[in-house]
Amino acid sequence: MTTSAAPPRAARAIALYAIAGAGLAVWTFPVVWGLLTSFKTERDVLAYPPVWIFTPTLANYRDVLFGSASIVPNLFSSLVVATLATALTLVFAIPAAYAMARLRFPAKKTTGFYVLATQMLPPVGLIIPYYLVLQKIGGLDTYGGLVVIYLTFSLPFAIWLLVSYFEDVPVEMEEAALLDRAGRVRALWYVILPQVKGGIAVTTIFVFLNAWNEFMFAVVLGGNRVRPVTVAMFNFISVEQTQWARLAAGAMLAMAPVILLGLFAQRHIVKGLTVGAVKGGGRRA
Amino acid sequence: MSTGRGIGGGIGGGIDGLGLDDDDRFPRPLPFADTDVGLAPASATPNPAKVGSASVRIEGVVKRHGATTVLHGVDLQIAPGEFFVLLGPSGSGKTTTLRILAGLEAVSAGRVMMDGTDVTTREPGARDVAMVFQSYALYPHMTVAQNIAFPLRMVGTPREQVARAVESAAARVGIGHLLERTPGQLSGGQQQRVALARAIVRQPRLFLLDEPLSNLDAKLRLETRLELRRLQRSLGVTTVYVTHDQEEAMTLADRIAVFMDGRIVQVGTPRQIFARPLSVDVAAFIGTPPMNLLAGAWEGHAVTVGGSTVAVAAETRTVRDVVVGIRPHDLRLADGGLRARVEGVEELGDSAIVDLVVDERLVKLKTDRPPVLREGEPVFVAFAPEDAHLFDAESGARIA
Numbered sequence: 001m002t003t004s005a006a007p008p009r010a011a012r013a014i015a016l017y018a019i020a021g022a023g024l025a026v027w028t029f030p031v032v033w034g035l036l037t038s039f040k041t042e043r044d045v046l047a048y049p050p051v052w053i054f055t056p057t058l059a060n061y062r063d064v065l066f067g068s069a070s071i072v073p074n075l076f077s078s079l080v081v082a083t084l085a086t087a088l089t090l091v092f093a094i095p096a097a098y099a100m101a102r103l104r105f106p107a108k109k110t111t112g113f114y115v116l117a118t119q120m121l122p123p124v125g126l127i128i129p130y131y132l133v134l135q136k137i138g139g140l141d142t143y144g145g146l147v148v149i150y151l152t153f154s155l156p157f158a159i160w161l162l163v164s165y166f167e168d169v170p171v172e173m174e175e176a177a178l179l180d181r182a183g184r185v186r187a188l189w190y191v192i193l194p195q196v197k198g199g200i201a202v203t204t205i206f207v208f209l210n211a212w213n214e215f216m217f218a219v220v221l222g223g224n225r226v227r228p229v230t231v232a233m234f235n236f237i238s239v240e241q242t243q244w245a246r247l248a249a250g251a252m253l254a255m256a257p258v259i260l261l262g263l264f265a266q267r268h269i270v271k272g273l274t275v276g277a278v279k280g281g282g283r284r285a
Numbered sequence: 286m287s288t289g290r291g292i293g294g295g296i297g298g299g300i301d302g303l304g305l306d307d308d309d310r311f312p313r314p315l316p317f318a319d320t321d322v323g324l325a326p327a328s329a330t331p332n333p334a335k336v337g338s339a340s341v342r343i344e345g346v347v348k349r350h351g352a353t354t355v356l357h358g359v360d361l362q363i364a365p366g367e368f369f370v371l372l373g374p375s376g377s378g379k380t381t382t383l384r385i386l387a388g389l390e391a392v393s394a395g396r397v398m399m400d401g402t403d404v405t406t407r408e409p410g411a412r413d414v415a416m417v418f419q420s421y422a423l424y425p426h427m428t429v430a431q432n433i434a435f436p437l438r439m440v441g442t443p444r445e446q447v448a449r450a451v452e453s454a455a456a457r458v459g460i461g462h463l464l465e466r467t468p469g470q471l472s473g474g475q476q477q478r479v480a481l482a483r484a485i486v487r488q489p490r491l492f493l494l495d496e497p498l499s500n501l502d503a504k505l506r507l508e509t510r511l512e513l514r515r516l517q518r519s520l521g522v523t524t525v526y527v528t529h530d531q532e533e534a535m536t537l538a539d540r541i542a543v544f545m546d547g548r549i550v551q552v553g554t555p556r557q558i559f560a561r562p563l564s565v566d567v568a569a570f571i572g573t574p575p576m577n578l579l580a581g582a583w584e585g586h587a588v589t590v591g592g593s594t595v596a597v598a599a600e601t602r603t604v605r606d607v608v609v610g611i612r613p614h615d616l617r618l619a620d621g622g623l624r625a626r627v628e629g630v631e632e633l634g635d636s637a638i639v640d641l642v643v644d645e646r647l648v649k650l651k652t653d654r655p656p657v658l659r660e661g662e663p664v665f666v667a668f669a670p671e672d673a674h675l676f677d678a679e680s681g682a683r684i685a
Contacts, residue, residue, distance in 0.1 A: 172422035175389050180436035180483070181410035190435075194426040 031255075037248035045244045060249035071250050074232035078254070080143055081218075081228055082211035085150040089158045089207045090200065092151075097162035098188060102174070112163075118156045127220055134221055141223025149217050154207045161206070165199030166192065201268035205261060212258055229254045338365040339399045339413075339490035339523045341386065346395030348381055348547075355381050357547045358395070363525065363540075368517050371527045372534040373544030374570070379527045382544070383493050386525060388412050399491065410439075415484035416493040419500065421476045423468040429455070429479050430464040436487045454486040457516070474505050481513075485520060492517070492524040498533065510536060531571050535559065543567050561674075565681035568610045568674060574638065576610045576674065577648045583607045583675060583684075591644025593623045597673040599685030607684065610674035613638065613651035622667030627658045641666060 037045055039056035064071050099105070100112060130149055131140070139145030169192055177187035193200070215230040222231055233254070236247040341363040348356040356378045363369045371379035384390040385397060388409035397405045404412050415436070424432050433451045442450070455461045458478040468476055477497060484492060497513070498506045514537050517524050528534055534541050535555040543551045543558060551563045562568035568576040581590040584604045588597055597609075618639075625648065628640040637655035641648045643666065650666060658664070675684045 170420060170422065172418045172420050173424065175387075175409070176416070176418060176422040176483075177424075177435075178389070178409040179387060179414065179416050180487075181439045182435075183408075183410060186439065191424055194424075 034248045034251055037245055038252045040245050042243065042245050045248075060245045061253075064246050064250045064253065069235050069246070071229055071232050071235075071253065074227050074229040075253065077143075077222075077226055078212055078228040078230070079257075081146050081150065081226070082208050084143065084147045085154060085211040086204055086208045088147065088151055089154045090204065093155055093158035093162055093203065094193075094200070096155075096159045098166050098192065100159065100163045101166035102171075115156045115159055118152070119160070123153070123216060127217065130217070131220060140221060141225050143226055146218065146221055146226055146228075149221060150211050150214065154210055157210075158203045158207055161203050162196065162199055165196040169195050198268050201265055205265050205268070208261065209258060338521055340365045340401070341491065341523060341525070342396075342398040343382070343386070344396045344398065346382070346385060346397065347393045348378070348385065348390065349393040355547050356385075359547075359549055361542060361549065361552070363523060365523055366521045368514070368524045368526065368537055368539045370534040370538035370541045371525065371544060372531060372538075372541050372570075373529065375529055377544035378547040379529075379542075379544045380495055383416075383495055383525060383527045386491070387414055387416050387493050412491070413489050414491040414493055415487060415489040417477075417480045417484050417495065417497045419496045421468075421480040421497075421500075423476055423479055423483075425468050427467070428464065429460065429466050429468070429471070432468065432479055433464075433482045433486050436483060440487075450486050451482075454482040457485065458482045473500055473502075474509065477501060477509065481516070485516070485522075488520075489522065492522050494524065494526045496528055497526075498528075499530075506533075513537065532573060535571075543570065545570075561683070562610070563683045565608050565610070565676045568676070572612060574613050574649045574651070576612050577616065577643075577646075578676075579609045579611075579644055579646060579648070580678065581607055581609045583609075586670070588673070588675070590623055595622050595667065595673075596670045597675065597685075598670040599673075599675060605684075606678035608676040608678055608681070610676060611648075611668050611672060613649040615668050615672035616648070616650040616666050617652070617668065618650070618656060619665050619667035622665045625664050625666050627660055627662045627664060629660055630655060630658055 036052075038060055039058070040051075040054055041057055041059070044051055044054045063069065066072075100108065100115075105111075134140045134145045134149070139148070173191055173195075174187050177191040178184070182190060212228075213230065214228070218226075218228045219231045219234075222228060229250070233247060233250055236243040236250060341361070343359055343361040346356055346359045347354065359378070359382055361369075361382075371382055373379045381390060385392055388404070388407055388411075392405060395405075396403055399412065424435065427435065430451055433454055434447045437447045437450060451464070452461065455464055458481050460475060460478045460482060463471060463475060463479075468479065471479065477500070480497070494513075498509055501509060510533060526534075526537060528537075538555055540552060540554055541558055542549045545566050551558055551567050553561075558567065559571055562571060562576070565578060569578060579590045581588040582604055583597070583601050583606075586596055586598075586600050587594050588607065588609050590609060623643050625641040625643045628642055628647070631638040631640065632655060636651060636653050639650040639652065639656065639658065641650060641664070648666070676682060677684055
């Protein structure tokens, strides 16, 4: 290229890097701060001005993992709730999305609208009715109760997200499979699903993250038996004192699976977002 | 251009002309068969037994989409082993007819019969038909081998048998070396071959092809067209082929059904349709360039067009308003006949098309010996009396 074109291009690159760097800094600062805090003693945490050079300790992690306030049962609770919610969501959302994308049935448009409409309700408005219903049927502080409540949110979202992926698969491909004697179920299994697996991956991640990060329903509808890690964090905040170092260690542990999952599925997420399927769909993510 | 001369020659004419003789089914190998895009020579794989090639009958098929009627009662009869082309402009109902044969569309009325059995309500997979889609519809996540194997795997064919069949089908269409690739790594022509292989691998009793050549470039289209013909002949499977390209129809078909506005307007061999179009619409659709159509008055053994009177073979006792049709290659420059003005000459190398204005209408004359003409020059054009096609001015139906 010509030399005259070089300076604007270099300037553009620098500007881009600067913006990206600023964004990254804003995002990483709390994480880094939390990570550092998790290795500090309570004394170092409260030191003013903040100390950057300190003797790291694993005591906080030992406490939150094996101490009296261990969050391991809560991590387990979160894992059970999030996994069950995700699995059930997919079991129902995949056939539903396929049907919405492909089949003709009465009131299809209306159904699509109602699916979306449930997403417009503010969750806080539902929490009392949910509480009363679960109380009536003995669903408070149970895995089943919480998972069902999560389904009411994740299912419409997942269906809505998946429909556009199913719609992207050319109809002829399915027709070819039907003519190849696959029948509808095997056509779905062998021909359609492999082509929407990117969408399924994205949906899995969003649904899992939503369930893992959820706090409000968990705190109200959970209890002593079912207490996800987001709620358990509050054990470290009490009227007398806030145990910042332990809180940070717990937060790091709670974040770890989410970050790992994110890294693992990064390729799919980026692809899924660029498909245009998500259009602001990460609302609760 | 190709007129289909000789291709439909040995086949019995008419809708009920179902007899095919063996000479027509097994032509000598085509000379280009081993070019770079060519198929494996016919001798590489033995001809499979032509068992169960289907006869097809469509009776009064109507298709409605809501308030619009796409097909207004279509009747067709296709003989076993026949290469049958559904030809028509877009929106004429030919693809819908094909999809009804495949079972991908339900009929609103009428019946579809295969080998005498009513299959109107049968699922696509239960009809034993294979289809090549315009977009090929290859499964992008499978290799070529897996794509071709799919229809066999779906009916639980043993593994070794599948492998053998896949290899043989791939060799037949010249893609034996591409089996481990995925469709995304193939050119359009190669993808088209994979789609063909996937269709032939299961030896169906009916082949359906929906504009399979329309996504190829012109040169490849020409080559593939003749290979397709050869493949169909060697397999001997009844084939229904949809196209809007009349040249493709002419070169491929044993018989053609011409569709217009959801109706079949003519069925016949390419020769018959070219030589005796039954309506003005068919006349205007078939031929490159299409037939010249002029309004005239027919009286006795002559028609008068724009003040000039010329002889025709047919005779009438009354005076009738007609449309006179003359193929461009049947027109010639002469000393007398229809008065015309030269608009220009299109050189085609081995021939030329002379654009003329006769009675204020553009008329094309095709000649092997390009004349030297000036634009605006007044000339006369003539044609042999038996080359005139006469159509009723009002209904457009053929009179003579």
